Amino acid sequence: xxxxxxxxxxxxxxxxxxxxxxxxxxxxxxxxxxxxxxxxxxxxxxxxxxxxxxxxxxxxxxxxxxxxxxxxxxxxxxxxxxxxxxxxxxxxxxxxxxxxxxxxxxxxxxxxxxxxxxxxxxxxxxxxxxxxxxxxxxxxxxxxxxxxxx
Amino acid sequence: xxxxxxxxxxxxxxxxxxxxxxxxxxxxxxxxxxxxxxxxxxxxxxxxxxxxxxxxxxxxxxxxxxxxxxxxxxxxxxxxxxxxxxxxxxxxxxxxxxxxxxxxxxxxxxxxxxxxxxxxxxxxxxxxxx
Numbered sequence: 001x002x003x004x005x006x007x008x009x010x011x012x013x014x015x016x017x018x019x020x021x022x023x024x025x026x027x028x029x030x031x032x033x034x035x036x037x038x039x040x041x042x043x044x045x046x047x048x049x050x051x052x053x054x055x056x057x058x059x060x061x062x063x064x065x066x067x068x069x070x071x072x073x074x075x076x077x078x079x080x081x082x083x084x085x086x087x088x089x090x091x092x093x094x095x096x097x098x099x100x101x102x103x104x105x106x107x108x109x110x111x112x113x114x115x116x117x118x119x120x121x122x123x124x125x126x127x128x129x130x131x132x133x134x135x136x137x138x139x140x141x142x143x144x145x146x147x148x149x150x
Numbered sequence: 151x152x153x154x155x156x157x158x159x160x161x162x163x164x165x166x167x168x169x170x171x172x173x174x175x176x177x178x179x180x181x182x183x184x185x186x187x188x189x190x191x192x193x194x195x196x197x198x199x200x201x202x203x204x205x206x207x208x209x210x211x212x213x214x215x216x217x218x219x220x221x222x223x224x225x226x227x228x229x230x231x232x233x234x235x236x237x238x239x240x241x242x243x244x245x246x247x248x249x250x251x252x253x254x255x256x257x258x259x260x261x262x263x264x265x266x267x268x269x270x271x272x273x274x275x276x277x278x279x280x
Contacts, residue, residue: 148192
């Protein structure tokens with residue numbers, strides 16, 4: 001299953017748009033790469049936690065997993081298309097977005113590096129908390145949402 | 151890109167976050183020559199970090215171009231120092247890990263990002279319009 005990590009800044013993108021944003025991302029991913037099992041994980045970053053150029057940020061960040069060795073022309077088409085789809089639904093300019101299309105291997109490396117920051121005895125609880133957020137958010141909102149804090 | 155994800159054991163107050171974000175941005179730009187508008191910093195709180203660490207930074211940065219191994223290591227050390235100083239904590243309480251991402255895997259401002267070292271040309275083309 002491929003994954004998308006989607007971070008929006010509180011106040012910059014209306015969180016009630018998330019279902020429509022997710023639908024747009026899934027649709028575009030299918031157009032670009034064919035039918036795929038895709039897990040989209042949302043995070044709304046609280047105001048005051050994200051900075052761009054040293055100032056409070058309003059930039060949306062997408063990290064999209066693609067197959068290892070995806071050809072560069074296909075990667076670029078997909079980046080531009082997914083950014084355009086997201087921006088259209090969110091009502092923002094594409095200049096307010098950073099999109100990364102990352103091979104599965106490097107995507108996994110990034111997630112592993114994030115997990116490695118947690119001391120080993122706490123990793124089980126960390127993972128359980130994350131799974132709890134995923135399960136309850138899908139029940140409450142219909143989409144997968146995690147927080148910035150643990 | 152870069153996106154620096156700073157995991158903090160305890161919440162940092164607003165003033166400290168601002169200082170650290172500016173210090174990280176300055177350090178990145180001074181070592182790499184990249185424009186400040188590329189630099190993103192995110193703070194996440196409550197992470198159960200290793201040992202005595204207070205801040206553990208994980209950075210996704212562009213690789214290739216003029217980013218030699220020496221430049222990357224200088225960047226890592228400069229970030230380490232910048233975070234410790236601006237947060238007012240001991241160097242031993244900070245960890246920095248960098249993951250290199252090919253620049254053409256990243257899009258910002260509607261354009262595929264430039265190879266490190268070619269930012270001026272990219273910015274000029276962007277500012278010239280479509």
